[in-house]
Amino acid sequence: MPNVPSPTVHTDLRAHHRKLTRPRQAVLAIITAATRHLTPAEVYRQAKVQYPHLGLTTVYRTLDLLVELGYIQRIHLEEGCHSYAPTARPHGHHLVCSECGRAEEFAECDLDTLVRALQTRTGYEIQVHVLELMGRCPTCQTKSRPLRARKK
Amino acid sequence: MPNVPSPTVHTDLRAHHRKLTRPRQAVLAIITAATRHLTPAEVYRQAKVQYPHLGLTTVYRTLDLLVELGYIQRIHLEEGCHSYAPTARPHGHHLVCSECGRAEEFAECDLDTLVRALQTRTGYEIQVHVLELMGRCPTCQTKSRPLRARKK
DNA sequence: TCCTAATTGAAAAACGTTTTCAATTACTAG
DNA sequence: CTAGTAATTGAAAACGTTTTTCAATTAGGA
Structure with a gap:
């Protein structure tokens, strides 16, 4: 059962003249449900299951966007910097x-x-x-x- | 006035069977005198003044070594991760x-x-x-x- | 339904960092 | 002081990650 994007995200995007596309939904589903921080590559691999045509470039762009909107945050770790985690926590x-x-x-x-x-x-x-x-x-x-x- | 490496560093290195080479002295002089965190590339540029033949590879290796010895520490910033700062101060x-x-x-x-x-x-x-x-x-x-x- | 701006993915470029390797160098033993 | 040896060096190449470019596609308002 694919994660249905929360109505809030939808609204937020519309407010900024952004679109809620299938690739974005896939990324969103993975990262917001994450129980731990994920690297862009990990998000890519997992989100591909839901939307196989997904490109890595889009993952990066979507993660950026979600940080801008405050839904997730970028964190820094010792090994291979740059992971992302839902802001919820x-x-x-x-x-x-x-x-x-x-x-x-x-x-x-x-x-x-x-x-x-x-x-x-x-x-x-x-x-x-x-x-x-x-x-x-x-x-x-x-x-x-x-x-x-x-x-x- | 080039920074003279503290006798302690010299001793520490010897204790580990490491050498105090000219390239290392150049890197050491820059990073230990730094008033703010520096990226490897910045250290490279600055240390080259004292030792123009210096290679970037050596900067990375020396910074690693100094972290191991506890003289400097690696820090993580938002933009362009990975800077180094002296532990001393x-x-x-x-x-x-x-x-x-x-x-x-x-x-x-x-x-x-x-x-x-x-x-x-x-x-x-x-x-x-x-x-x-x-x-x-x-x-x-x-x-x-x-x-x-x-x-x- | 049409129109337009936003978005997409592939490929290539641009990073920062690490590995490889033959040549060089600093220390140590003699 | 000298020779021997292990550590170290720099250039080049390999690497993984992230960004840019660009023509093709798509979502959503008119």
């Missing part, structure tokens, strides 16, 4: 293990106070923040501390 | 204007509570945090506000 920050690359996601970030103070002091209008934490995950802590962890 | 955070690229630096960041909570919850040993804020600086705010900033 309020914005995820990441805690990344610097040894094995494993990552945990967390939502809370108590930056409002800081952001407000900085806005006042600098006059900037702060729109986005990127917060990344790095450390060693429990598993890597148990392994002997690696003197020379060479990446293959 | 205990964390300077940046507030970057997304229009003109101007950046302010700030030191305070009240993440201790968050960090402690996350350590408890996830079992990670959190070592580093990167916090970047983006917005519009006062000057750019006075310029016409872009209703639909289309990326060129």
